[in-house]
Structure formats: structure tokens, C-alpha cells
Amino acid sequence: MPEGPSLRKFHQLVAPFVGQLVVKVGGNSKKMDPNMLEMLRLQDSQVHGKNLYLNFGLGKDLEPPNSLQLPKHLQKEVNLPKKTNNHKFESTSRLGGQEVPSSSSDIKASELGEKEKDSVNEPWWLNTPINSEPWLCFHFGLFGSVRANELSRATKANKRGDWKDPSPRLVLHFEKGFLAFYNCQMYWCLGPVVKPTSDILSEQFDRRQALEALKQANPVCYTLLDQRYFSGLGNIIKNEVLYLARIHPLSLGSCLTSLNLESLLDHVVSFSVGWLQKKLEGKPQHYLIYQKEQCPAGHQIMKDSFGPPNGFQRLTWWCPNCQLKVVSEEPNEVQITQE
Template sequence: MPEGPSIVILREEVAGFTGQRIERAEGTAGLDKARLVGQTVRSFRSWGKQFLIELDEVSLRIHLLLFGSYRINERKDTVPRLSLGFANGGLNFYGCSVQFIEGSLDEAYDWSADVMSDAWDSRATLKKLRARPRLLACDALLDQTLFSGSGNIIKNEVLFRTRIHPLSLIGELPAAKLRELTREVRTYSFEFLQWKREGTLKAHWLAHTRTTCPRCGIPFVRAKSLGRSKRRSFYCERCQKRYGDSDEIAVEAPVAEA
């Protein structure tokens, strides 16, 4: 599943269509595509893992899910979920969710939760984290109401950087460690963006998909389904400290995207 920095790159790649009129709209998406024809693209935006196309009368929300993809000015052999044609090219989206959003995007989204946004508010995120003490660290970093745009790569890398065991309870983290965790999610997300642009992202991974801890030289634990989010995790039992005993507490589930 593309994470927030990858959607920022998509937003940048299609910026040339801003101000263009949609001349053709087709695909397998179950919405009124005729409604899109004739509308002008006012802006391309992103909120976390969601790609947003703001039009004259409505907006489009596109989520690439686990295996979605897109093509600019070209098509794959398969039928697109949504294809938008402009005078100077076209956008094609595959294997994704497509929905209309009525009304203002600024009213529909909490931009302060988006780790890539200028409106990101770390204090608000800390307040929300403190209100959910039974949330596991590995689930907190995948919760889109807390860290919109953070995905499994960011989760594994940030927990390793901050030396936090993924099964730690948020409420048991010392105040300084919780602030460090919150700060590092945003810091790593922008490094992710830079490395993705350069094509060197995987070369910088310290934990995600790795077999050996670069600090301790011992094998990583490679969990196929960890926490309530049930996502792959890679971590070191020696240098990543476990805060609290989550085995004895009924932990809560993260809030995933709709």
C-alpha cells in the first residue's frame, strides 16, 4: 500500500493537469462518471494515503489500497478503474477505490493529522495519543486519525529508530519517548519522500524486511501478523525496549481508513 510520501509524489507528477478541463471520464468505478466531464481541475491534494482531485462541483477521493497503481499519459493492458482524459493527456488509475466527496475538502479532512502537511500539529497528536493509553505502538503508527500517511514501512523504521518495541503500550511510554516517537514519524516521512524521489528508499531501510539488527548483530524477529492491525513487523528484542505488559491488557484496535 503506497504510504503518504508516495502520494505526495503522485500529486507532484500530475500537477501539470491543474486548471485543465476533463474531456473524457470512463472506467469500471461505480460512480456517475458523466458528472465529471466538463469539470475543471481546481487542485490536486493529498491526505495521508488518499489522493484528492478537487473539481468545480465535487471532489474525487482515490485510494490505491494494497495493490493499486496509476499511469500518466499511458495505459496498462487492463481496464482502468478510472480514466480521465484532458486535452494534453490523461490519468489512469487501477486496482483502487474511487469515491465522490461532496462539499469542501477543508471541512472533510483534519489536515493537522497528515504527517506530510504544513498543517501537521504534533501537540494535537500527542493529546490524542495520551487519550488512548491501551493502544499498541505498532498499531498507533498505522492509525490514520493519529498519523495520516504513515504505513508499515514508516512504522517499522520509526520504531527501530526510537528503540521502541512494537508491542509497547502507548500509555506506558515515558513522556520524552512519546514525544520522540511523534516527532520521528514526521521526520522519517520526509526522508522517505527524498529517498523515494532519488530511487534509493530500500537502500536506507534499517529494519523493514531486514533479517539482522544493524545495532546488535542478532536476528530480527520477523512477525507476519502483529498487533490488532495484523501487519508485518521487523524488530529487535534486545535494543527495542518493551514498555508495559500488553499480554495482560485488552488493547484497542487502530482506526483504519474507510
């Protein structure tokens, strides 16, 4: 599924529509009635980890805000178009008439309360407190995307040999242009409910918290995909940063030195920001090891599925020559093996 940098790109596409009225809706969503969005105004948009949040309301006199496509700290590192304005990344949402700080990270539909679950197929105003403002959360599938003022076109024939264009899950027509959402899950919620300190592209990303998580006696490839500490980090980033840091994916964090872990964390941030830079410039990201057969040094790459016991197993690529596994047979004995 799209990772943190892709979500930031989606957010950039959505930002110009904030403040506009939804005049027409479409799409093939079966989980919610798109018509409930008609004549609502898009009041805010936020991205947290791998989720995009859109805030809708009935405000008649809402002025379009000075939207910014990226957090302030990333504008210093990423070359944005000159016309972008300053904007504070973390905004607030009003719940029941009170202002509540918004936060960031992944949340799943299964983690919603019964109220939010029940409201998926009903208009939001039937199930939310008076004066509350609804947020529509988008969680994208493996090939999920957002397009502004254009529809996705088929790039190859399907299994039946037909050149059929992908069908958007939701299309929002505004006074000026439209947004099309593909291959995504949508559900109503009362706003982002998780912390920005876990978001790898957030100004508030907590390195100390991330390092403490990495130090645990778990394979680092498991920890990197834990959205509680590395929200927005997906399988591509995981594979690439482990190779850049020369760390075997199954090395236990507790067996690695502080220097190793600091280096890994540096690569997490720098690779993510660099990938975002390329996306904003319309350039492709060239991978060093992800889905490759040889590493840049010419060594044969190995591939296997790793994941926590009884958890989701993710394909992992690594070089047994460049990424030596660190294991500990005794509490104070660290050994390097080659696999």
C-alpha cells in the first residue's frame, strides 16, 4: 500500500480544494453512500502515517485557508513550488463544540468504537454529537491513489484482454475541479486519534521513542513496520533502509549497538524525505534492493517472508554479504553470522 511519502503527495493534491463546496459526487463505493457528501464543504485535510483525513462541514461562510501541502519543517528540506504558503501542520478539530488537538498515525476500522462502525452506512449527522465536524478517513490498498482533475487510465490489458480503465471508489466534484480516489477503504470518524510523534515525516517525530522501540529484543524488520512507532513506514522503506544501514532484517535490536540504531533511524528519515522529494518533482524512486536480484555491490540477494508469530508476514529482500546478522547466544556475547 502507499507509504508515508505517497500520502504526503496525495495531501498536496487535496489541499487546493480545501474551502470548496462538494457540488456533485460519484464512485462505486459499497460501504458508504457518496451522496451524503453532496453540498458539504471540505474544511480541512490532514495526513497521518498511511491515512488521509478529510473534514467536512456545513459552514456557509468558510474562507479557503492558506493551505500548505507539507509540514513546515519539510518545506525546508523539500523544494516546493514558490506559491505555497506557510501553514501549521497540526491543526485542531472541534468535537462537541470543544477544540481538540489532532494527532497522527494509522488507525484501522476494527479499532473504531461501535458508534463509528455503525455510522459507516449512515449520514454522519445521525450519529455524531451536536456541533461536531465529521472526518472521512481514507486507508489505501496496495495500489491506492488520489488524482486531481484527471481519471486513472488503463496502462495494460486485464486478464480478459480488455483495456478497461480503473473505477474510482469515490469522486468529489467541487466548484473548481474534482478529486478521484482509487482502491481505498473509507470510514467516518471524529478525527485523527493517534499521535504525530510516531509519524516518520512529522516535525514531532519522536526519535527517542523510536530508538527505545528498536532496542527491544525483536527482529528490527518487525519493529520498523510497527505503526505505533514508525507510522507511514512500509515494506519498501523497511527493505531499503535496512540495506543502507547494513543491518540484517532478523537482527535483534537488543544486539545492535547504539551507533547501528542511530544510523538506521537516520536512514529512515533521510530516505523518506528523499523519496518525497522525488515524488514532488515527478521523478521515479530507484530502489537499491527492493524486488532486486542483485545488490549494488553485485551480490546475490535473498528473499523470504518475515513477520511476528501469528502476525502478518511481509516479503523481505536482503544481501547476505552486505547485511550480516547479529545474534546473541549469551547475555553478554554478541556474534556475527553470515546467511
